[in-house]
Amino acid sequence: MPRSDAVWSAQGTTPDAIEAALRELLVQRHAENERYVPARVLNMIAFVDREWTGEIANRLRAVGRYSPSRLLVLAYEPRRERLDARVTIVSEGEPDAGGFALLRETVVVELGDRHLDDMLTIADPLVVTDLPTVLWSPHGHYDIVEVLLALSQAVLLDSIDEPIWRDAIDRACKLSERAYVVDLAWLRSTPWRERVAASFDPPRHRPELRAIERLTVRHHPASTVSAMLLAGWLASRLDWQPGSLVARGDELLGRAHAGRSSIGRQDVALRLQSAPALQVRGLEGLTLATASGRELSLDRGPGGLRARARDPRGVERTWTIPGASRGEGGILGEGVRQALLRDPTYVPAVEAAQAMLP
Amino acid sequence: LSVAVAAGRPTAPTEAENPLTEGLERLPPPPTALVIFGATGDLARRKLLPALYNLAHDGALPESFYLIGVARKEKAHEDYRAECEQAIRRFSRRTPDDDVLKALLENVKYVPGTFEEDSVYTELHRLLDEFEEQAGEPLNRAFYLATDPSFFGVIVGELGRSKLAQHAQAEVRVIIEKPFGTSLEEALELNRRVLAVFDETQVYRIDHYLGKETVQNMMAFRFANGMFEPLWNRNFIDYVQITAAEDIGIESRASYYDKSGALRDLIQNHMLQLLCHVAMEPPVSFTAEEVRNEKVKVLQAIPEPTPEEIPEMAVRAQYTKGHAGGEDVPGYLEEEGVPQDSITETYAALRVEVDNWRWAGVPFYLRTGKRLARKLTEVAVTLKPVPHLAFSQAGSLGVQPNQLVLTIQPNEGVSLSLVAKIPGTRMAIRPVNMEFLYGTSFLSQSPEAYERLITDAMRGDATLFTRNDEVEAQWRICDPIVEFWSSRQDRMAHYEAGSRGPEEAERLLREGHRWRAV
Numbered sequence: 025m026p027r028s029d030a031v032w033s034a035q036g037t038t039p040d041a042i043e044a045a046l047r048e049l050l051v052q053r054h055a056e057n058e059r060y061v062p063a064r065v066l067n068m069i070a071f072v073d074r075e076w077t078g079e080i081a082n083r084l085r086a087v088g089r090y091s092p093s094r095l096l097v098l099a100y101e102p103r104r105e106r107l108d109a110r111v112t113i114v115s116e117g118e119p120d121a122g123g124f125a126l127l128r129e130t131v132v133v134e135l136g137d138r139h140l141d142d143m144l145t146i147a148d149p150l151v152v153t154d155l156p157t158v159l160w161s162p163h164g165h166y167d168i169v170e171v172l173l174a175l176s177q178a179v180l181l182d183s184i185d186e187p188i189w190r191d192a193i194d195r196a197c198k199l200s201e202r203a204y205v206v207d208l209a210w211l212r213s214t215p216w217r218e219r220v221a222a223s224f225d226p227p228r229h230r231p232e233l234r235a236i237e238r239l240t241v242r243h244h245p246a247s248t249v250s251a252m253l254l255a256g257w258l259a260s261r262l263d264w265q266p267g268s269l270v271a272r273g274d275e276l277l278g279r280a281h282a283g284r285s286s287i288g289r290q291d292v293a294l295r296l297q298s299a300p301a302l303q304v305r306g307l308e309g310l311t312l313a314t315a316s317g318r319e320l321s322l323d324r325g326p327g328g329l330r331a332r333a334r335d336p337r338g339v340e341r342t343w344t345i346p347g348a349s350r351g352e353g354g355i356l357g358e359g360v361r362q363a364l365l366r367d368p369t370y371v372p373a374v375e376a377a378q379a380m381l382p
Numbered sequence: 383l384s385v386a387v388a389a390g391r392p393t394a395p396t397e398a399e400n401p402l403t404e405g406l407e408r409l410p411p412p413p414t415a416l417v418i419f420g421a422t423g424d425l426a427r428r429k430l431l432p433a434l435y436n437l438a439h440d441g442a443l444p445e446s447f448y449l450i451g452v453a454r455k456e457k458a459h460e461d462y463r464a465e466c467e468q469a470i471r472r473f474s475r476r477t478p479d480d481d482v483l484k485a486l487l488e489n490v491k492y493v494p495g496t497f498e499e500d501s502v503y504t505e506l507h508r509l510l511d512e513f514e515e516q517a518g519e520p521l522n523r524a525f526y527l528a529t530d531p532s533f534f535g536v537i538v539g540e541l542g543r544s545k546l547a548q549h550a551q552a553e554v555r556v557i558i559e560k561p562f563g564t565s566l567e568e569a570l571e572l573n574r575r576v577l578a579v580f581d582e583t584q585v586y587r588i589d590h591y592l593g594k595e596t597v598q599n600m601m602a603f604r605f606a607n608g609m610f611e612p613l614w615n616r617n618f619i620d621y622v623q624i625t626a627a628e629d630i631g632i633e634s635r636a637s638y639y640d641k642s643g644a645l646r647d648l649i650q651n652h653m654l655q656l657l658c659h660v661a662m663e664p665p666v667s668f669t670a671e672e673v674r675n676e677k678v679k680v681l682q683a684i685p686e687p688t689p690e691e692i693p694e695m696a697v698r699a700q701y702t703k704g705h706a707g708g709e710d711v712p713g714y715l716e717e718e719g720v721p722q723d724s725i726t727e728t729y730a731a732l733r734v735e736v737d738n739w740r741w742a743g744v745p746f747y748l749r750t751g752k753r754l755a756r757k758l759t760e761v762a763v764t765l766k767p768v769p770h771l772a773f774s775q776a777g778s779l780g781v782q783p784n785q786l787v788l789t790i791q792p793n794e795g796v797s798l799s800l801v802a803k804i805p806g807t808r809m810a811i812r813p814v815n816m817e818f819l820y821g822t823s824f825l826s827q828s829p830e831a832y833e834r835l836i837t838d839a840m841r842g843d844a845t846l847f848t849r850n851d852e853v854e855a856q857w858r859i860c861d862p863i864v865e866f867w868s869s870r871q872d873r874m875a876h877y878e879a880g881s882r883g884p885e886e887a888e889r890l891l892r893e894g895h896r897w898r899a900v
Contacts, residue, residue: 061819061822062822063822063823064822064823065822065823065824065825066825089825090825091825093822123792123793124793124819124821126821126822214406215441217402217406218406218408218409218410218441219410219441219445220402221400221402221403221406221409222409222410222411222412222444222445223445224400224402225400225402225403225409225412226412226413226519230399230400233400233401233402258402261401261402261404262401262402263401326481326485327479327480327481327482327483327484327485328438328441328481328482328485329441331445333518335518339518341516341517341518343446344485344488345441345443345445345485346438346439346441346443346447346482346485346486347438347439347440347441347482348439348440348441348479348481348482360825361825364825365407367405368404368405369404369405370405
């Protein structure tokens with residue numbers, strides 16, 4: 025699709041001048057063709073290291089229609105003295121006859137240490153009032169996140185990116201107290217959660233939710249957090265009281281005490297296994313076994329999830345549940361979309377994961 | 383989804399609940415075998431198979447999903463799978479992923495035969511049992527009738543006779559495409575035959591308009607915004623106008639269209655459903671039964687037109703040759719496959735009233751047509767004029783009462799015409815538009831109507847499907863007009879292709895009312 029851009033840039037500028045330039049560019053575009061209309065869905069503030077702005081721009085380009093309507097990139101370079109800015113207004117093509125073309129705005133502000141104390145006064149005039157704002161700081165900078173939370177209703181993070189996964193869970197819990205957290209590590213588990221929920225949804229299978237006695241989650245070596253979140257989800261939804269996990273080789277092992285509603289009050293054995301052969305981040309598979317002898321395994325496979333089910337008589341079958349990978353661009357786009365929604369189950373899941381930390 | 387917790391905090395699961403569904407935006411439907419009758423037809427190829435692929439792509443099909451195609455031509459399972467693949471590659475809204483497509487097609491089978499043949503149903507029985515054996519559990523069954531409507535009754539009867547309409551351990555549903563009959567008599571007979579085999583709760587009558595996000599939005603617009611409800615009645619609304627205009631002709635559908643016509647093709651179903659959305663009372667809840675109860679009340683409040691009233695409240699017309707998209711186009715009677723003496727209308731306009739407390743005296747104008755100036759579906763609600771305009775008439779331009787327009791296509795949105803002061807020293811005024819386009823405020827793409835409807839049917843949610851009493855009430859309104867028109871060959875008006883429609887439509891309008899430009 026052809027794109028058409030309007031650009032403004034300035035060195036040594038001010039937030040007021042940037043904001044005036046934005047308004048002027050929008051007026052110009054509208055004057056060119058009144059069917060150019062600005063998208064008004066969501067602001068995103070991205071606080072990034074300046075040297076990585078290109079990489080972040082590439083990641084955001086991959087989200088396609090899930091692009092925020094106004095993206096404010098605060099590109100940080102410690103020794104920078106001057107505030108430089110570039111405003112781009114992009115339309116994804118020309119308006120069709122009788123149709124319209126959406127405009128999306130990107131504001132890149134380059135700043136340094138000397139501007140950090142005034143961060144709020146720089147960012148505030150540059151977000152669209154009355155639109156929800158999501159904050160993303162992919163390179164850490166949690167002290168700045170604390171400041172910019174004042175302008176944001178949601179925070180986008182990827183717990184997998186944290187070098188130390190225990191810190192990731194603690195941080196997610198802490199941030200959740202102040203804002204709505206959209207965790208890409210959580211979103212990677214959505215298809216798995218949907219399938220597990222659907223598998224136990226037929227009324228004849230629901231009682232078995234109370235009889236789960238074993239959970240194994242297989243994950244990319246750098247995605248322990250994903251496995252913890254999935255285990256935390258099941259624990260929080262099914263009223264399990266998990267204890268701390270213990271590391272043994274490439275595995276984390278532990279038990280959860282199933283609550284009052286469980287059949288026979290049996291405990292649940294938890295095993296989080298690293299899967300070194302997995303090429304992509306996230307989960308490789310999971311296995312759930314119930315006291316009745318039923319077992320369900322789901323694993324990544326070509327064209328979807330490879331399912332293996334064993335019934336209490338020991339009869340096994342395997343099949344593929346179709347589904348396409350969303351890719352990392354799709355996950356990030358989903359993260360932007362989720363910033364407008366509210367999933368009440370993440371916080372209980374991450375808190376349960378916190379309770380499992382070794 | 384069942385809600386087992388407050389604010390996301392879990393409680394102990396009980397047998398009746400599935401606490402894992404909380405927080406999920408969607409839950410794949412239960413294990414299902416879908417049987418498509420008319421599996422090689424246009425609808426299946428263009429809409430149903432691509433919709434199934436896209437559900438598979440999104441991981442939204444049931445955990446165990448099997449598809450059986452039934453059609454007349456003899457062919458092997460493999461050949462049918464190849465046809466499915468071809469249709470999906472051609473008509474899917476996204477480029478298929480080879481692995482996903484392969485996984486979907488793994489569980490596709492084909493049953494050849496005519497719809498009256500016992501052997502078809504015996505084979506269906508065998509395959510469905512085989513699939514259940516393979517799945518290791520009972521499968522819900524959904525029979526999708528995508529055939530010519532003349533087969534609906536036959537297929538349903540055969541499903542009953544062959545004991546396929548019930549299952550001791552699973553749900554069985556039948557999905558019936560439109561048109562549901564071509565007259566009230568046919569609709570009643572079809573309902574009688576369907577309900578002799580299936581319970582009404584098993585029947586899903588498709589009106590794909592109801593699956594459109596835009597139509598569903600009308601309910602959100604009316605019932606989630608407090609500012610409109612106080613005005614939404616006869617005291618403030620002068621008239622309502624519902625338009626479904628198409629710029630295309632009949633294309634290759636002459637054999638269907640010439641038997642149907644504009645009234646039966648669009649007004650009897652889609653447009654009366656739109657009217658219901660505009661006029662219904664707020665339902666107690668958004669369950670299938672509550673929503674449909676309210677809609678049927680609206681239909682029942684529209685009086686059945688008498689032969690004396692019809693010339694005053696209904697206009698029909700045919701397009702003659704003209705211009706569309708800068709090209710010469712033929713008139714309806716010159717279209718390929720249309721009989722020279724056809725009296726099928728390609729344009730229909732009605733004025734109806736909803737005789738209830740809220741709407742008494744408010745005319746609802748409905749119009750639809752082929753080969754009009756442009757493609758447009760909208761609902762325009764015109765408010766009564768202000769009682770006194772205390773502004774200078776000199777210099778004021780085109781002041782009209784406020785109009786609220788809900789555009790369904792092509793650019794879904796809401797527009798409100800207001801009157802504003804023209805900048806300058808004089809107190810002169812003119813109308814301006816306050817416009818809202820849905821596309822500017824949402825990131826997500828609306829799912830295709832058929833993806834939504836197939837999922838809902840597999841899940842057992844009938845909210846977006848038409849109930850038997852709705853269908854019958856719709857026919858009660860349209861049937862007398864169809865009969866009247868077919869008995870009066872001389873009353874056909876004409877309009878030039880590419881125009882705004884026939885002049886005769888003006889006579890339906892009450893004083894001071896006007897058709898909006900198409």
